[in-house]
Amino acid sequence: MDRGQPSLEPAAAAPGTSGRCVIAPVRAVLRLRRRVCVLRKRRLLQPGGGPNVGTGAHRPGCSSPVPRADMDQPQFFTFDGPAELSSRTPRKRRRRSRLVLYPETSRKYRPRVEHRSRAQRCLLLLVAIVGFQVLNAIENLDDNAQRYDLDGLEKALQRAVFGQPAAVGRIVALMRDYLATHVHSRPLLLALHGPSGVGKSHVGRLLARHFRAVLEDGALVLQYHARHHCPEARAARDCREELARRVANVVERAEAEEKTPLLVLDDVELMPRPLLDELHGFLQPQRPHHFHNAIYVLLSGAGGAEVTRFVLQNASRALPLRPDGARSAQAKAAQADEDLRASLQALLSRDHPLWQAAAIVPFLLLDKRDVVSCFRDEMAGEGFFPDQARAERLAAQLSFYQVAGREFAVTGCKQVVATVNLL
Numbered sequence: 001m002d003r004g005q006p007s008l009e010p011a012a013a014a015p016g017t018s019g020r021c022v023i024a025p026v027r028a029v030l031r032l033r034r035r036v037c038v039l040r041k042r043r044l045l046q047p048g049g050g051p052n053v054g055t056g057a058h059r060p061g062c063s064s065p066v067p068r069a070d071m072d073q074p075q076f077f078t079f080d081g082p083a084e085l086s087s088r089t090p091r092k093r094r095r096r097s098r099l100v101l102y103p104e105t106s107r108k109y110r111p112r113v114e115h116r117s118r119a120q121r122c123l124l125l126l127v128a129i130v131g132f133q134v135l136n137a138i139e140n141l142d143d144n145a146q147r148y149d150l151d152g153l154e155k156a157l158q159r160a161v162f163g164q165p166a167a168v169g170r171i172v173a174l175m176r177d178y179l180a181t182h183v184h185s186r187p188l189l190l191a192l193h194g195p196s197g198v199g200k201s202h203v204g205r206l207l208a209r210h211f212r213a214v215l216e217d218g219a220l221v222l223q224y225h226a227r228h229h230c231p232e233a234r235a236a237r238d239c240r241e242e243l244a245r246r247v248a249n250v251v252e253r254a255e256a257e258e259k260t261p262l263l264v265l266d267d268v269e270l271m272p273r274p275l276l277d278e279l280h281g282f283l284q285p286q287r288p289h290h291f292h293n294a295i296y297v298l299l300s301g302a303g304g305a306e307v308t309r310f311v312l313q314n315a316s317r318a319l320p321l322r323p324d325g326a327r328s329a330q331a332k333a334a335q336a337d338e339d340l341r342a343s344l345q346a347l348l349s350r351d352h353p354l355w356q357a358a359a360i361v362p363f364l365l366l367d368k369r370d371v372v373s374c375f376r377d378e379m380a381g382e383g384f385f386p387d388q389a390r391a392e393r394l395a396a397q398l399s400f401y402q403v404a405g406r407e408f409a410v411t412g413c414k415q416v417v418a419t420v421n422l423l
């Protein structure tokens with residue numbers, strides 16, 4: 001018996017009316033079922049009943065196998081006849097709506113592409129190019145200054161030069177500014193002025209040594225001593241031609257090597273006027289551009305008397321100050337320093353217009369403590385033990401200006417070398 005077919009025996013055997021009430025509908029269902037099976041068989045046996053006739057699986061409840069074509073038919077019972085079933089067209093799938101529901105607050109359309117004008121694009125490009133150039137220039141500035149190792153120069157000067165912190169600071173600051181770039185419209189002209197023995201030539205030598213080392217070419221540093229290269233016996237015109245030739249050689253060579261040369265001219269106060277004229281000519285804008293890229297350091301005793309007077313008049317300001325008054329005293333000292341530079345420039349410019357274009361750096365008088373340092377330094381250099389007491393005893397032999405409880409050496413450290421040589 002089929003598993004889906006309910007068994008009649010228990011129901012028929014049931015005693016009483018309740019048994020009869022159940023049997024009647026069951027029999028009706030069975031009859032209907034048989035009838036459906038017969039109808040199906042008939043439909044399948046009809047000619048053209050489908051290409052898969054006889055290949056179908058066995059249907060539960062029917063004794064004969066169901067053709068495979070029948071598997072495409074609905075799997076539940078309907079009262080549709082075979083003709084209706086075959087004519088039924090497959091239902092079309094309804095397409096889902098693609099409408100997107102946006103929240104109320106948001107925009108329901110794509111933003112319109114703004115039309116940019118050509119001028120706007122060109123402007124943006126220009127800004128980008130300018131920005132790039134500025135960045136590049138800043139980088140190049142650093143590169144150019146680094147080549148000259150100005151930090152190293154500053155340390156070397158601070159270590160070797162006593163009692164001139166303001167002058168050293170100003171020299172390095174001016175060089176740092178100038179050497180920040182390689183392209184210039186005029187040379188840098190440093191004018192170191194002060195009384196005898198305060199370290200002008202000493203600084204000139206240190207600068208020359210430093211530049212020889214960093215430029216890696218001794219020919220790019222010129223040291224010219226007026227006393228030696230143009231003694232009184234020589235004609236000033238010859239000296240001028242020789243100076244012009246030497247300077248031209250140095251600046252041309254520096255241009256070829258893309259470096260900034262250093263030209264140190266000592267004893268400028270002894271130079272004949274034609275030489276000062278020639279130096280002035282080097283600064284003129286109509287000169288070829290390789291003359292514009294150079295550092296001139298002029299060392300001169302001219303204005304030494306003014307510097308001495310200034311130091312002695314302001315000696316009390318340099319005394320140790322109370323902490324609360326330190327700032328105002330510094331400001332006053334800076335102002336006094338600027339006044340000294342201005343008065344020196346005015347004084348020197350009366351002699352020659354060359355000094356108008358110069359950055360004046362005053363070298364002040366050295367006090368006794370600085371002179372003692374000079375002695376100790378010189379003693380160490382000559383192989384003596386730099387004994388403080390001995391250095392003080394040697395310094396005491398020199399002449400000093402005595403002002404406001406302080407002592408300033410009349411000839412600075414000029415006699416130190418000679419004195420140590422006698423030891």
Ligand SMILES: Nc1ncnc2c1ncn2[C@@H]1O[C@H](COP(=O)(O)OP(=O)(O)OP(=O)(O)O)[C@@H](O)[C@H]1O
Nearest residue numbers: 160161162196197198199200201202301374413414
């Ligand atoms: N401020 C200083 N610090 C260290 N040493 C110094 C200083 N001043 C002078 N000296 C020493 O004294 C020597 C003479 O000084 P320097 O030749 O520099 O003087 P100057 O200012 O050029 O004077 P002049 O104008 O007379 O030539 C130097 O060789 C140096 O050894």
